[in-house]
Amino acid sequence: MRPTLSTTTLRRLQLPFTLRRNASTTASNPSIYDVVIVGGGPAGLSLASVLRSSAWTKPLKIALIEGMDLTPAREWKPTPDNFSNRVSSLTPGSVAFLQSTGAWDLVKQERVQSYKGMEVWDGVSGSAISFNTALGSTSDIAYMCENNNLTSGLLSHIESLGGIEIRDKTRVESITNGTDDGTLDLTSWPVVTLSSGEKMAARLLVGADGANSPVRTFAEIETRGWDYGRHGVVATLKLEGTGEGEKTAYQRFLPTGPIAMLPMPGPYATLVWSTTPQHAAALKALAPEDFVAAVNAGFRLSHVDVEYIVSNVTKGVVDEFAWREQNTAVDEKRVPAKAVSVQEKSVANFPLKMRHADSYIAERVALIGDAAHSVHPLAGQGLNQGIGDVRSLAKTVEYAVQHGQDIGAVLSLEPYFEEQYFKNHVLIGVVDKLHKLYGTTSAPVVAVRSLGLDAVNALDGLKKFIMDRAASR
């Protein structure tokens, strides 16, 4: 029996959301759905699109609920010199899956940037590791894709397939268990009441509703983890040069967190700088030209200089950087081209968290994406984990349909949990440890980790192994 949520819990969640259990009266009978997906982000849309593209799961009655207006994503008409600051790194495995469903064809390919090389180095010792696909593999390490681009492609795909009932600009008001009317016993079915007044009874309710998942709260699934005390600062930058030819991703581990420059088409790149909340606020407050100089400092100056500039210089970072740069030796092959400008309004920051739900499933409930897990962005795995969840859950639902199982029963959902939980657990753990390992200037730790990086750099076999993991091959 799930207890009623206390008001303090609700306040803490800060969601316009109420939970009522076994409501004794229902205004109207709910409509029956096989799958109700809460959340119209990349994970929820991918699930809807893959369930509609399989012959077995196509007959399922599916609804998708999204609080925001999806019209801008549907009518997305970007200009070639403007890129969103919300960009995800997709592994070849994720892209292959999206290709298999047909959704990838509807993503604007001219706005997707692949890269074949990766430069990673220790900001304290300078130890470096280069990855490139000359190590026996011809394919790309990853693909940088704006979330808008993916969302818009998925929406077009869903619309071309038809049959998914999308309710956008619609909030979930409450989730309760259904009732027994003497003929039909829906007491094990979640009934979702929407802000429109519509009620949906779900054979399977999928929480694709993000880190504060109301579906997870309804299912009383605990989530564990911690805040890193770090913020991710993102921005769209224009770099020196034309940006033609092979692209490389750059990541430098600074004691405050990694700074990464990820290639976008042409001379553009996207920045992900994980740092303290104070630094993040300071960076955000800088004038555009000073912000650009601070980013260049982040990749090129000593970690002590970076710390000094970001902590103390609020104006004139351009001059500060120019002066200090003269006294710093930089291997141009190992660092990204200098940023020359930052796209207007593209600087944003968000807190970094590690979270993992105790379970991804409950009776008639499955969680996917951020509702199940949040990971440090340093390995660019967040969305890939979500797509992994979608692939696994869709496969599990398909198997259940083939074998006449009730797709909402815990027994039918178990293979999904078993397949994804451990995989995600390992990845979350590795990324978490990497963050901690590099979050220090302690000399012995730096010596050992640098030795580690140098050794890894010398061993092509191990590097290939790491790259294959990074690319989910």
Add this chain to the structure above:
Amino acid sequence: MSLHTLRPAVRQLRTLRAVRAHSTHGSSASFDPLEVSHFNALASEWWDPHGSSRLLHLMNPLRLQFLSSCLSKHGDATKNMKYLDVGCGGGILAESLARLKGTESVIGVDPTPEVLKIARGHMRQDPALQRRLRYVGATIDTLEKVLAEEGGRELKEGWEGERTMFDVVTTMEVVEHVPHPTRFLKECMQHVRPGGWVVGSTIARTWTSYLTTKLVAEDILGIVPKGTHDWNKYVNANELDSFFRGQDGWGGKHGEDIVFLGCAYIPGLGWKMVPGGEKVGNYFFGIRRNSE
């Protein structure tokens, strides 16, 4: 590991009672009160994914795989299918059959009222099962009588003489409990239309099954009431094979439509089909009635 080692006591009791009902033609009122109270305590677990029926639930997809492999042998149509599940228990198989795309109707038959109450209650939780699945309190011998009494001969168009006909008759984990397996199977077969199948599962009479179901489960662990299993009643695949081959109009010209396939529960991996396993423990069997 054999299913019988871990199979739920609920089902043991149910099938035991089914056996008695079979042998005494419905005199099912003479249940041991101790067994009934034991059963009542366990009945609520039938659909509990972590309860005593878990292994049966996990085995269920294999039953459907085996069934589908039988049907695909002749490319038999799988549209508008009518199924009869004999010894349906709480409805684990019957519900799945009713959810399959090509199913028109499923009748689940079981003589134990308490078990059927569970089955009917659970069926109400799924709107997709309404009008496709129906439970009848009967044995295979009393089925026609009960159907007539309930006025439920909606399968009239399939009638052949005195019997309601089905595309497939299933009977899972039952034949090892009936006093006359061949007579029981003959009854089942009389409800199959030409080109249809009898599909079931049971357990071989081997030293392995003796050790796991009699010695360990009953005598040592006591997880199954003593005397639940009569090892001597276990049926070997070769025995079923020779019985099937003796049936005119069944199993194809040279027995090519008689199928056996072993299966086993492997801890950590779950249920797996094990070709040749029919000689050792749990196995599926299938026989097709020749098309006319």
